[in-house]
Amino acid sequence: MKEWRRLVSSFSYALQGIVQTVKTQRNMQIHVAFAVLALAAAWWLRIPRGDVLLVFFSIALVWALELVNTALEAAVDLSSPEWHAKAKTAKDACAGAVLVAAVLSVVIGVAVFGPPLWGKLTVWLAV
């Protein structure tokens, strides 16, 4: 029973971490907005299941890295409030990781949504 309660509370702390990050981090709010847009577009364009999984994968990757980035920023601010070269390296590298995932998700987005969007556009333009 105790184990079960511990599992539920760690899940609840994890959810609090996600909610708090969405509430406080502008970049996370942008990622969430893009994810909602991408999923709405996937539904509208009737994207095949395999491609929807790719979209979910890129959303999860960007969100996960933004959460790690937020955690690292908080830890660095706590341990090194003054300027320090290593604090800069840590923050910049973590921001770079988010950027890599964001670029990958743009590439996936163009590959998944590009052809069906183009198809819709050509139908509209032909009318």
Ligand SMILES: Nc1ncnc2c1ncn2[C@@H]1O[C@H](COP(=O)(O)OP(=O)(O)OP(=O)(O)O)[C@@H](O)[C@H]1O
């Ligand atoms: N203690 C520090 N020592 C050295 N450089 C720092 C330090 N704090 C921040 N920086 C530099 O300033 C940049 C911006 O840091 P900041 O903490 O404002 O994060 P951010 O990327 O603006 O994220 P957010 O907007 O989510 O707070 C870092 O990427 C880093 O280059």
